[in-house]
Amino acid sequence: MVRIANMRVRVLFFGRLKEIVGRGADDAEVAVGARVEDVFSRYSSLFPVLADLRPSVAPSLNREFAAWQAPLSPGDEIAFLPPVSGGESGVALASEDICALVRKSLARDEWLASFAAPSDGAVAVFEGVARNHSRGRRVLWLEYEAYEAMATAKMRALAAELRRGFRVTRVALVHRLGRIEIGETSILIALSSPHRRAALDACRFAIDAFKRSVPIWKKEFFEQGESAWAEGERPEIPGGLFR
Secondary structure, eight states: OOOOOEEEEEEEEOHHHHHHHTOSEEEEEEETTOBHHHHHHHHHHHSTHHHHHGGGOEEEETTEEOOTTOBOOTTOEEEEEOOBOOOOTTOOOOTTOEEEEESSOOOHHHHHTTOSOTTOOEEEEEEEEOOSEETTEEEEEEEEEEOHHHHHHHHHHHHHHHHHHHOOSEEEEEEEOEEEETTSEEEEEEEEESSHHHHHHHHHHHHHHHHHHSOEEEEEEEGGGOEEEOOOBOOOOSSSTTO
């Protein structure tokens, strides 16, 4: 009898996927030579609704977005990410830049005190604020969760991209996690530069890129105890992700 060699991998689920599976993390034993898609198929056989959601799911491998066909190695960390509410890890963060996930009130003045350099003539700021309605329903509060290690890496990569692409002087990317009340700030993005156009263009690019690439999810809580995960955007992933 030929014995098939196996290996163990770590599997993570977020947002709606975590609720379907009933846990956020699992250790799985898979055959040597298995691919990311094989792991997802395994859980889809246990939870068939996952198969229907596959076109909108983004897999990651060791905290980097990956193709479904990516091969696995022992000890790998695979995560399955719903559309995020959504560069590379290890990017060095400039000493003046700020990339942070926080679980307390996000006060602009606290984060942006002395933000502009003496040579700057402009600071562009975007604040995302929790609103009291969504899809025609009254929202009572929000809750955010993140794949924190990967989210921080993607924020650092975005900061580096903003510096390269727009010649900004400083970058601040801060997002809250946990419960957020209506009217509170959920995300703060700020960029400084010598001239206003660079700061304004970079700010618009930053919020759009953040929503596409940083794995953070929003859950909305409605009246009568109902709740739902907000639909987000699918990340931009290398070749063949959504096949």
